[in-house]
Amino acid sequence: MLNTLLMSLKIDQTYSLNAFIYNLRKLPVFKDLVTEDIYKSKRLKQIIRIIVNIYALLKTVLLHFIYFLAIYFLAYLINKNALSKTFVHIYFLFTIIGFFINNKLLNTSSKKYFSIIIFQMNAKKFLQSYLVSNLFKYLALNILSFFIFNYYLNLSLNTIIILILLPFFMRIIGEALNIIFYKKYSYIWLNNYFLYFTILISILLLSLLPIKNIFVNDTLLFITLLLSIILSPIFIIYLCNVQDYKLIYKKLNTKNMVMSKDTSLAYSRQQMVEVKNKDINISNKKLKNKKGYDLFNTIFFERHKEILLRSAKKYSLVLGIIYVILIILSFNNGTAVKTISSFFFKNLGCFILIMYLINRGAIVTQAMFFNCDHAMLRYNFYREPKVLLNLFKKRLTTLIKVNLLPVFVIILGNSILIFLTIGNNILMYLLIALYIIALSIFFSVHYLVMYYLLQPYNSEMQMKRPSYSLISIITYIVCFYATGISLSYLKISVLGIIFTVIYSVIALYLVNKYSCRTFKIN
Amino acid sequence: MQLEIINLSKSFGTKEVLKNIDFTFESGKIYGLIGRNGVGKTTFFNSLNEDIDIDSGYFYLEDEYGRNRLDIKDIGYVISTPVVPEFLTAKEFLEFFLEINKDKIINKDINYYFNLVKISKEDQNKLLRDFSHGMKNKMQILINIISNPKIILLDEPLTSLDIVVQEDMKKLFKDLKKDHIIIFSTHILELAMDLCDEIVILNHKKLEQIEKRNLNTKKYKDKIIATLKDEKNA
Incomplete structure (x- = not known):
């Protein structure tokens, strides 16, 4: 048993060591510095082995402390x-x-x-x-x-x-x-x-x-x-x-x-976007009068009801419940009224994080790749600029539409809360509603444009572009810190809408110009 | 040596794939297993290799030690999509394999094995992750040959290899057949007819051996295709 244990440890160590070197070589500076010959250099590997072992030990101890x-x-x-x-x-x-x-x-x-x-x-x-x-x-x-x-x-x-x-x-x-x-x-x-x-x-x-x-x-x-x-x-x-x-x-x-499934991460990504059996058959009514890529797009979105419509409905339901609780609290409760009204005057930045969290863009683009583009991008006709842009437009429209359901719940909930806590203020209803719609459109555009410009997966469905991950992390951080923005509803709404318009115009221009070159399998 | 299959059945839900199969494979012959897409060739291999539960059936191996229930240790299975530890170099992979199985393996010369499948010195130190499909397949076939099992199951093994290695592999299988039972699944009829001593067709959930007796190559080929097409005069 001891021999088996030692052998298994030896394989494990070599495996982690090589994986470490492989990942190190993917970093820009190290790519030229560390050549492929390193895998056969025993002495150099010995040094890295010590580092990898110390790291593994520290990680295990630290996790246990956590x-x-x-x-x-x-x-x-x-x-x-x-x-x-x-x-x-x-x-x-x-x-x-x-x-x-x-x-x-x-x-x-x-x-x-x-x-x-x-x-x-x-x-x-x-x-x-x-x-x-x-x-x-x-x-x-x-x-x-x-x-x-x-x-x-x-x-x-x-x-x-x-x-x-x-x-x-x-x-x-x-x-x-x-x-x-x-x-x-x-x-x-x-x-x-x-x-x-x-x-x-x-x-x-x-x-x-x-x-x-x-x-x-x-x-x-x-x-x-x-x-x-x-x-x-x-x-x-x-x-x-x-x-x-x-x-x-x-x-x-x-x-x-x-x-x-080469890595468990790629595996879980695939699991997340798997098509449910019940969505495979689509009623003829929905496909009637549809042709070409319009039909193609409809089939895709119908087959992904689980991660699109159903989850949008679930989000809407949860949001609905939260709003009902807040609305009930607003009756005869001075503290609640005060808190809610001050929220609408000061903390509208929170909606940036909320809209970020409920937008389905990230997972939908994953589904697009795993269940569709991953195979289709191998065909040249699919990569023709006209086809790409046409499908991009159709996808964007559908994505925006899907995300509109929870947006509607938020707008309705907000309007009732404003009415109950602040009073009838048409400009406020309107601006905040437009602000929420703009945010929803912004995230839909953002994810889809990122997907088309930085298509991050390879044919094994592993994430290959650090830039995509980096922008995703930056997006999250920005949204997280946006909760601290304390601007009046007038300023934040107008700024939000203007930002979305400018961002969308630039992003769509970039897709128009570069996606034919960037939208391919890595 | 004989591999005896008795009453093998396997269904997936309501779909019956293999039904009451009785068949005997012998050493000294390479069997070409042919069948149309989705007919259950891989299921047949997976059943033999006990990768899946079967509904019924027994497997016996008759050799110099008598007739005994088939042990999975006696099977080497080369799957169509090779799986190798991606973050080991080819050399490390083979070194570890030889070390772990040192009691079973007589020849421990690593260079002999790399020469056998024509993997250059330069490639030996590459990560298996960076190997092409064909190269990974070579490694997979190689370790199955080294471990010297009595029965070798090969699921579409040669299609991704280059022509030179294909020829070497064919020669190797022919050398191995004396002491092994080799079952080789393929869609390429010419390859099966060139390499295999017997053609077995999986059709209608059963295995059927196609007799070559008194037929020339063309007529034999026609007979196989006709059987696959379900033509009555086959």
């Missing part, structure tokens, strides 16, 4: 008067969640696929070494974290020992139970969402008990640990006796996961 910090923070929020007791309570319940959810043996990963299927390692030895190394890794991390955090927690040594050992033994039992369940029912129980969420929510609710000054006591902790220690040998024997790890692992269908 886990402790999160529990500490939650304990502070739930009951700051009995912080230590609350911490122990939450830690205990999170350990139980880990008992159910942590599934090191059965979760699928490309690392396991390569080790077991491609490198043909002994599956049993590999998975056992993987589990054992993980158990000891977390044991060490817990010892270290308690060593540091106990400075603030002041727990007794006995309690700390129990808390450190508890996850170690419980996880052994949890892993075994997961395998027993899988062998009996042929699926991983985590995939049964009803069961999963029921357990998760129940335990999470229990972790709130310290609000009522109810805590897990030392006796319960001790009994749980004692039981885990007594029971774990039985489960260790069970885990050692399972012979068909390779078969179980093959059945988990890891090949498909690794095959078509």
Whole structure:
């Protein structure tokens, strides 16, 4: 087992090291500095290996500290008067969640696929070494974290020992139970969402008990640990006796996961924009009298109802509920009236963030690429300037229309709130409504133009353009800080509308001029 | 050596793909598995390789140790879309593979293997991520040959390789067939007829061997196409 563990660590290290060098070479300065020969230079790789290992170690320790910090923070929020007791309570319940959810043996990963299927390692030895190394890794991390955090927690040594050992033994039992369940029912129980969420929510609710000054006591902790220690040998024997790890692992269908989805990020992107089965058939009525790219565009948007119309409806519903609550609050509540009216006079910048959050542009452009352009851009007729611009116009119109539904709810809600808290002010209704529409159009234009000018994906659907990510991040930061803008409704509305008009004109001009060159697969 | 398939059935929902298949493959022959698109060739391979659950069926391997249930360790499966660890160089990949399987492998000379599939020194130090589809495929075939399984399943393996390597691979498969059962799926009839000793057609959820007896190449080819087209006089 030790040999398997060492081998697997060696492969892991080489893999991360090469990935690090590969990503480093993508940065502008390093591209010329670090040549491809580096992959065969053992000495240079040795130096980088040290850096990569230190980074990996720091990352693991830091993430564990963040886990402790999160529990500490939650304990502070739930009951700051009995912080230590609350911490122990939450830690205990999170350990139980880990008992159910942590599934090191059965979760699928490309690392396991390569080790077991491609490198043909002994599956049993590999998975056992993987589990054992993980158990000891977390044991060490817990010892270290308690060593540091106990400075603030002041727990007794006995309690700390129990808390450190508890996850170690419980996880052994949890892993075994997961395998027993899988062998009996042929699926991983985590995939049964009803069961999963029921357990998760129940335990999470229990972790709130310290609000009522109810805590897990030392006796319960001790009994749980004692039981885990007594029971774990039985489960260790069970885990050692399972012979068909390779078969179980093959059945988990890891090949498909690794095959078509190079990175989990690309995979999740594809999952997000997957067409729902019920949207595949489109009623003839909707396609009647449509031809050419008009038909093409209609089919695309009809097939993506889930991420377009339905989600726009969901957003509208949530916004509707929020507005109804605010409207109810505005009756006979002086503080609410005051707060809401001052919001409309001072904080309209918030709508920039709100409109940013509800705009579907980012995900729609992803769907456009994954489910349509990714294939179509391989055909020359599709890349003709006339076709590109024609389709761009149609897409923009549809995108704006789709985003208008929540806009309508916001305008209506705003107008009622203004009427109730400020009074009848037609100029205010009108300007704020136009401002909201302008923002919605702005984000639709922004995402689509960015997509056409900086098409960021390659044929494997991986993000290839740092500039696209950079602009996305900048957009988010700007929108976030825009919440702090404190301008009068008159100024912000007029400025917002003028900005949108100028931005749209420039952006459309750029698309017109450059998209034929930029809109291609990287 | 014989691979015996008894009563293999597999459906996806209501769609039956393989139905009560009984068939025996023998060593010393390369079997060309032919079938129309979507007929279930990959499903057949996945069933043998236990990548998917089957509805019914048994697989037996009869060799010098007697007749035993087929063990997945005895199968090497070259899939049509090669999957390799992208962030390892070809050399590292092969070094790790040889190291892990050192007990099973007699020849541990890495250069011998690279020469076998014509991968140059320069390419050996490239990341597999930067390899073309054909090059990745070479690596995939290579490790399946090195690990020396009794049964080799090849799903469209040669189409992405250049002509020179294709010829080398064909020769290699011909050398391997004596001690292996090789099943080779392809859409290229000429390739199947050139390389394979037997043509097996997957049609109507069943495997059917096409007898060549007394037929010249043209007539044999016509017979295969007619069977695929479901013509009655086939």
